[in-house]
Amino acid sequence: MSGVGETCRADFPILSRVVHGSPLVYLDSAASSQKPRQVIETITSYYERSHANVHRSIHTLGEEATELYEGARDAVRAFVGARSREEIVFTRGTTEAINLVAQCVGRTLRPGDEIIVTEMEHHSNLVPWQMACRDRGAVLKAVPVIGEGFLDMDAFGRLLSPRTRLVAAAHVSNVLGTINPVAEIVRRSHEAGALVLLDGAQGAPHLALDLAALGADFYAFSGHKMLGPTGIGVLYGRREVLEGLEPAWGGGEMIKEVWIDHAQWNDLPWRFEPGTPPIAGAVGLRAAVEYLAKLGMERVAAHERELTARCLDGLVGIPGVTIYGPRNPEIKGAVVAFTVEGLHPHDGAAILDERGIAVRAGHHCAQPLMKRLGIVGTLRASFSVYNTAPEIERLIEGVKGLRGAL
Amino acid sequence: MVYSSRIRERFRHPRYQGSLPGPDAAFEDVNPLCGDRIRIECRIADARIADARHRGDCCAICTASADVLLERVIGEPLDLASRLTAADLLERLEADVGASRIKCVTLPLSVLRGALDGKEVAR
Numbered sequence: 001m002s003g004v005g006e007t008c009r010a011d012f013p014i015l016s017r018v019v020h021g022s023p024l025v026y027l028d029s030a031a032s033s034q035k036p037r038q039v040i041e042t043i044t045s046y047y048e049r050s051h052a053n054v055h056r057s058i059h060t061l062g063e064e065a066t067e068l069y070e071g072a073r074d075a076v077r078a079f080v081g082a083r084s085r086e087e088i089v090f091t092r093g094t095t096e097a098i099n100l101v102a103q104c105v106g107r108t109l110r111p112g113d114e115i116i117v118t119e120m121e122h123h124s125n126l127v128p129w130q131m132a133c134r135d136r137g138a139v140l141k142a143v144p145v146i147g148e149g150f151l152d153m154d155a156f157g158r159l160l161s162p163r164t165r166l167v168a169a170a171h172v173s174n175v176l177g178t179i180n181p182v183a184e185i186v187r188r189s190h191e192a193g194a195l196v197l198l199d200g201a202q203g204a205p206h207l208a209l210d211l212a213a214l215g216a217d218f219y220a221f222s223g224h225k226m227l228g229p230t231g232i233g234v235l236y237g238r239r240e241v242l243e244g245l246e247p248a249w250g251g252g253e254m255i256k257e258v259w260i261d262h263a264q265w266n267d268l269p270w271r272f273e274p275g276t277p278p279i280a281g282a283v284g285l286r287a288a289v290e291y292l293a294k295l296g297m298e299r300v301a302a303h304e305r306e307l308t309a310r311c312l313d314g315l316v317g318i319p320g321v322t323i324y325g326p327r328n329p330e331i332k333g334a335v336v337a338f339t340v341e342g343l344h345p346h347d348g349a350a351i352l353d354e355r356g357i358a359v360r361a362g363h364h365c366a367q368p369l370m371k372r373l374g375i376v377g378t379l380r381a382s383f384s385v386y387n388t389a390p391e392i393e394r395l396i397e398g399v400k401g402l403r404g405a406l
Numbered sequence: 407m408v409y410s411s412r413i414r415e416r417f418r419h420p421r422y423q424g425s426l427p428g429p430d431a432a433f434e435d436v437n438p439l440c441g442d443r444i445r446i447e448c449r450i451a452d453a454r455i456a457d458a459r460h461r462g463d464c465c466a467i468c469t470a471s472a473d474v475l476l477e478r479v480i481g482e483p484l485d486l487a488s489r490l491t492a493a494d495l496l497e498r499l500e501a502d503v504g505a506s507r508i509k510c511v512t513l514p515l516s517v518l519r520g521a522l523d524g525k526e527v528a529r
Contacts, residue, residue: 344440344442344463344464344465344466345440345465346440346442346465346467346507346510347409347465347466347467350408350409350507351409354408361440362439362440362441363440363441367441370441376440376441376442376443376463377440377441406409406413406414406417406418406466
C-alpha cells in the first residue's frame, strides 16, 4: 500500500472514536469527509484571533479577516488550476453554486432552448435545471447511462444541437464512481455552442484538476467533501462567461454604487457574493486544499484507487452482493455502490454501524439513476486519504455477514 | 437495540403482507430519505377496518412497523389510525429507533391515514 492512509490518520482526531464498541471505520467521505487537525485549528485560530467582517471594516481585525478570506481564494485558484482569482466565487456549497448558475443562465433561456443533463446526476445538478426550464419554457434532455454505468456518448452527440444552451454533467458519479469523459463533453458542447457546467463535488476531493486546461465554463464543488468545513463551496466560472452574466442575487458587497432605483454591479468575483460570505469556511477550506496539495493529488488519487480496487476485489466474490458502476478502478472514483440480496440498504448500513463501520445507504440523491438501475437504493462505501487497507478488510468481513443477518 | 427480536420476526414472517383485490381504501407513499415505498390496502365494513394488507420495497423496520400497525387496527373503528402515534408503534415493535430511522416507523401510519382519508380512490 501507499502508506498515505496510515500517515494521514493521526491528523484526524475523530478517527480515534469507538462506535458501538469497535474502532470507527469511516467509509462515508463521499457524503462528507472528516477534518484534519490542521483545518480545525485554522478555523479555531481564525475565530480566536482574526474574526471580523470582510472588505468593509477599516480596523486591524477587518484587515486580517479580509486578507485571510481573499488569501483563501488565491489558494483555491492555485489548487484547481484556474487562470485568475476572479474566476473563484465562494458559495455555501456545490448545490448553491449550481443554483447560482441555473439562476443566471436560466434567466437568459428562451422557449425552445435546451439544457442537457445526464441520468446519473445528483439531484443538485438536476432539479435546478428542471426549475430553470420550467420557468422559461425550455426543454430538459438527459444523456442515458449504459453498460456498467457509462454515459452514452453517441446519444449525447444526438442530443446536442444549436438549441442546446448548456450541458450539466457530473465529473465523477457519486453512486457509480464513473469518471466521465469531461474533456470530450466540454469539446463537443463548445462545438455545438453550448456552455458546460461540471458538478465537481466528487471530482475536486479526489482528482488533480487543471480547470484552465479543461476549459469547462463552470465547475462547482464543496469544501466539506474535501477535508474542509461545511458551509463553504466554490463556483469556478470562466472569466469571459462570468463577465457576461447578471448576478443571481442582490445585496451588500455585490454592488459598486447604489441609487434608490438601480445599482451598479461590483467587479468579479464579488458580484456573485452578496452578503457576508462564509469567511471561516473559506479560511478552513484553504487549510484543506493546502493539506491535499502537500500530499499531492496524484498520490491521493493513486491511494484511493488502491482502496477502491481492494474493495471491488473483496466484494465481488461475496454471494448475494451486486456491485454497481465500473469494475475497473482505473476509471472509477473513490466510491463503491452495492446491494445485498434480500436486505434493504438501510438495514445493511444499520447492521454495519453496529460493528463501527459507517457507510451510506439509500438513493444517494440520485433517484433517476436508481430508477434506471431498477433499485430503491444501494449501500455505498467511499474513501478518502485517511482510509487504509485493514479498514477495507473490516468492511468486507462485515458485508459477508449481512445476508441473512436479520 | 434497533433490530428488536419483534422487528426481525415481523420482517422475516410478516402476517399482513400482500394485497386485497378491490380494496375500499388504498394509498401508497415513499420515504424521501431512503426511497422506502409502501402501499396499504383496506377493506372497510360498518365503520371499521375489516381487513388490510401492506406491500412495497421497504426496510425491515418499515415492514415490521406496517405489520404491527395493521395487526392493531384490523377490526377497530376507522378513527383509531388518527389516534395512534409513533410511540405506540415503537412499543409494539419493542424497539428503540433513533431520529435517522423514525420515518421508517411512521411511514406506514401516514400511508394508512392517507388511505382512510380517501387520498387514493380504490381501484
